[in-house]
Amino acid sequence: xxIILLGPPGAGKGTQxxxxxxxxxxxxxxxxxxxxxxxxxxxxxxxxxxxxxxKGLLVPDELTIDLVNDRFTNDDCKNGFLLDGFxxxxxxxxxxxxxxxxxxxxxxxxxxxxxxxxxxxDRMTGRRVCPSCGASYHIKFNPPKVDGLCDLxxxxxxQRKDDSEETVKERIDVYEKQTQPLVDFYKQKNQLFVVDxxxxxxxxxxxxxxxxxxxxxx
Ligand code: ADP
Ligand code: ADP
Ligand code: ZN
Numbered sequence: 107x108x109i110i111l112l113g114p115p116g117a118g119k120g121t122q123x124x125x126x127x128x129x130x131x132x133x134x135x136x137x138x139x140x141x142x143x144x145x146x147x148x149x150x151x152x153x154x155x156x157x158x159x160x161k162g163l164l165v166p167d168e169l170t171i172d173l174v175n176d177r178f179t180n181d182d183c184k185n186g187f188l189l190d191g192f193x194x195x196x197x198x199x200x201x202x203x204x205x206x207x208x209x210x211x212x213x214x215x216x217x218x219x220x221x222x223x224x225x226x227x228d229r230m231t232g233r234r235v236c237p238s239c240g241a242s243y244h245i246k247f248n249p250p251k252v253d254g255l256c257d258l259x260x261x262x263x264x265q266r267k268d269d270s271e272e273t274v275k276e277r278i279d280v281y282e283k284q285t286q287p288l289v290d291f292y293k294q295k296n297q298l299f300v301v302d303x304x305x306x307x308x309x310x311x312x313x314x315x316x317x318x319x320x321x322x323x324x
Pocket of ligand 1: 113114115116117118119120121122229230232233234242243244245247248303304305306307310
């Protein structure tokens with residue numbers, strides 16, 4: 107399966123991605139996680155990406171598209187992938203489409219996790235993430251089983267620098283201007299599936315799983 111996750115910051119893409127990737131054994135490709143790894147390793151790419159990420163702006167398309175195309179060459183993508191946080195612009199969506207078309211392939215579905223703007227700030231400012239494995243928690247809505255430690259790998263969870271109130275507001279703005287047009291992009295191709303992201307994490311996952319199984323049997 108080739109799946110794209112769409113939705114505003116805080117919709118629950120990362121949270122659902124971990125669950126989907128585990129249940130269906132497809133690699134979870136998060137461009138945000140790849141950029142953060144490059145930042146912590148102080149690579150050239152990381153140094154460039156950090157300038158944009160700290161401000162809540164998108165990393166330029168060229169850098170991002172090359173990075174994803176390169177990731178696709180990895181063996182684990184043979185049977186599909188789950189994209190979380192990519193594409194984020196029409197240019198990225200077109201690049202993805204062309205990349206797959208050249209191999210006679212296409213995506214199976216674009217899942218839009220929808221939440222109203224009023225939910226976003228609470229979710230983002232209460233978010234804690236695992237710097238080692240990328241798992242996402244929330245101090246109120248989804249706390250780790252052991253206070254402050256990742257359920258999956260035991261590392262200490264941290265607050266992301268770009269989850270401050272000011273940067274989140276910028277990111278919502280960037281989402282509306284640059285990423286929201288993708289909703290129509292995939293709707294026109296009859297590839298869009300919308301799920302109400304205000305429900306409990308398990309409820310959202312049930313609905314997504316159902317949809318994936320229907321798509322998988324087509
Ligand atoms: P995204 O990857 O879309 O930015 P995350 O998966 O990191 O979003 O989720 C953002 C925050 O909201 C995290 O703190 C996460 O624990 C929490 N969260 C995710 N899904 C839900 C949900 N259905 N209900 C309440 N909180 C949620
Ligand atoms: P979110 O919590 O909004 O799901 P991500 O971890 O996906 O955040 O992304 C964090 C930051 O990384 C973005 O604000 C942006 O600066 C950069 N980024 C991630 N994916 C992309 C992309 N596809 N195009 C451009 N920038 C990206
Ligand atoms: Zn972890």
